[in-house]
Amino acid sequence: MSPKSIKVRDKLWVQWNGRLYGVAADLKLAQRAARGEETQELVAPFSCKVLKIFVTAGQTIKKGEPVVVVEAMKMEYSYASPKDGVIAKVLAKEGEILQGGANFVAWKE
């Protein structure tokens, strides 16, 4: 089976050996992602309503601890911290509608 690919904006969509992948069109970014070096941000993956926030500014949290619960299409999705760190600021409010890509929190460096 020969691979098939399509480029849409900054994304390269590939059918590889019968499986489907979306990788960065930029080679360096694609390589970094493949090594698991994706940015450890915590963003809304799609527009959603924030239902519950479990963290406060200044709080130290561990990877895997719950941060927010959001709702989209009448289903709830909870998001956990992708890393150990300290919350500098909570950027979302309960009840707020967020656009996809919006950060839930800011991290202390």
Next chain:
Amino acid sequence: MKFQRVLILNRGEIACRLIQACQELGLKTVAVYSDVDAKSRHVELADDSIHLPGSSPKDTYLNIEKILAEAKALNCDAVHPGYGFLSERAHAAEAFEKAGMKWIGPSPKSIRMLGDKLEAKKLLDQYKVPTAPWGEVNLKEIKALETLAQKIGFPVLLKAASGGGGKGMRLVKDEASLKDAAESAAREAQSSFGDATLLVEKYVEEPRHIEIQILGDEHGNVMHFGERECSLQRRHQKVVEEAPAPNLSQKAKDAIAASAVTLAKGVGYANAGTVEFLVDKNEDFYFLEVNSRLQVEHSVTEAVWGVDLVHAQLKIAMGVKLSELFPETKAPRGHAIQARVYAEDSSKGFAPCPGTLSLVEWPQAVGLRVDTGVRTGSVIGLDYDAMIAKMTVTAENRLTAIARLLWCLRHTVIFGTVTNVNYLQDILSHELVKNGKMHVKLLETAFGDWSDVPPEALIAAHPTLLANAITPQTAHGSAKQGFASPWEHA
């Protein structure tokens, strides 16, 4: 009751499927569509259509008043609700019937009795249908909830009393996590069904989900079309379904089907419906719920029984008797499996992945049926279910069916958004699935940490892939003009 013009009260693949069935029987169809669905396939297929301004379900596909007025103006004399949306709303069925449109589905009375899980559970004792220990509770009575859960014994399952489809459903392992789970379930129940009442039920460990397809006519007759095995679920929603059920004795199949038929006959059920059960390792079974409508996975039953359930629904609604519809005894033949293709990220909690499908290609294959409402250029939005298609294969036996579905998934191209196509391939390749040893927790336990990174060879081939990349085409044939980015909707 004769009718000529059927309102297709749905969207996506099921609307397309219903339109085909109606047109095959010489009936005219009227589609409904929201703003974002204006260019959808179902609108093109239908003979006429009704625009429902807006995009939220409330303003559009659930907007009974608006739909009723427009459908009357277009002389619709029947309505098929499909699944989801208004399909199990008794008040909707009533409103349409009152306006002189035949509701192609069970009577409002049946919907009310069976759709309300509490009512249904009360009927079960009457018809001696086995059921797991349960109780109902309002979230405000958190003490009562705790007492009830303790009495039933952990683990318990919380469910929305007036809903289905996995929404508002939570498994609670211990008392410590009860309160949070109940609050979350009640919120989901409230926003989905407008009723926060929860049902607490004994959780049967590692059960299988087995359901019986039934058809009742309007003359008091009920028959069944065997069982479907639907244990492969994520977030309590089915992803892979098959018929017949593997590794289940004929004795158990017969007993479960007989229970379903008794219940349906008891309530005078007419038209298509499904009675769902949980089955444990000893083949003991417990009633789960009735879906008083056509189901997403009806295709696997159609494949092995050689019937068209939508044709049957339409004819039943016209008053035809089951004995006339099926003069000869039917028996299942071969094996069918369906995979639901979703625009979602299976490695990130099945988060929906909205976007524009920049390329969609289904395989040309022996024994494959693709039900879909989308094509290249279609947009998967956030207002509705993120299902892209149902792929159903039929083969002479189960292992061939699995191999066939895998082949078909490997020859499917969907570019422009993340889908569960790779996840589905991995499910179908799993030993326990191949051996027919499924249970409703299998995907959670065996695929809970599923992830999928592009293989090294792909990254190595990146420059070539980029150089050979096709330029996306729009429906108008222009490469750039009017082409929407998948991220514009993200």
